[in-house]
Amino acid sequence: MITNETQERVTGWFAGRLPAEWQLAPADVTVDREEITVILSVADVELEGSSEAALAEARAGRASAFREETRDQRMEIAREAQHRFERKVSWGLAVGEPDSGHRELWTHVSAPTMTRLRQPQRLVLDTLVDAGVARSRADALAWCVRLVGQHEGDWIAELRQAMDTVADVRAKGPAA
Numbered sequence: 001m002i003t004n005e006t007q008e009r010v011t012g013w014f015a016g017r018l019p020a021e022w023q024l025a026p027a028d029v030t031v032d033r034e035e036i037t038v039i040l041s042v043a044d045v046e047l048e049g050s051s052e053a054a055l056a057e058a059r060a061g062r063a064s065a066f067r068e069e070t071r072d073q074r075m076e077i078a079r080e081a082q083h084r085f086e087r088k089v090s091w092g093l094a095v096g097e098p099d100s101g102h103r104e105l106w107t108h109v110s111a112p113t114m115t116r117l118r119q120p121q122r123l124v125l126d127t128l129v130d131a132g133v134a135r136s137r138a139d140a141l142a143w144c145v146r147l148v149g150q151h152e153g154d155w156i157a158e159l160r161q162a163m164d165t166v167a168d169v170r171a172k173g174p175a176a
Helices: 004-015 052-085 118-131 139-146 152-171
Strands: 027-033 035-042 086-094 104-105
Touching: 004 027, 004 035, 004 052, 027 118, 035 052, 035 104, 052 086, 052 104, 118 139, 118 152
Parallel strands: 035 086
Antiparallel strands: 027 035, 086 104
């Protein structure tokens, strides 16, 4: 199970390790069993009087330039993090506003289950297994398919919160 402490340790390490000029906003760091995904944020482009198409292309260009200019440094940081946390590191970039800007994921792990799933989907399956709702990722996936669209986001958040509470109670127990 990925605990809040693990998430905080990884997020804290990246906050301290990433160059300040890459941190327009704190990096969005997501952790699962196989992968750490780091989404960096850079300033939006300023094109007054331009069309939405021109703005979209300018943002894509800024993302492409950032990717190329920072490749060597990102690879070195990823090597350090992979050694420290024993997970692959994936990178992405957000240019502009979260809702209307440009977001790219350059590298990512596709962990084999029954199909290739990206990290957000694997986190859902791992939570169900860790909580004892399902015996395996395969069972968790079948369970999810039956419940698609029925408050999955709220329920998963509530389940994670309950698991954190259980972990806290266990830590205070007699074997602690």
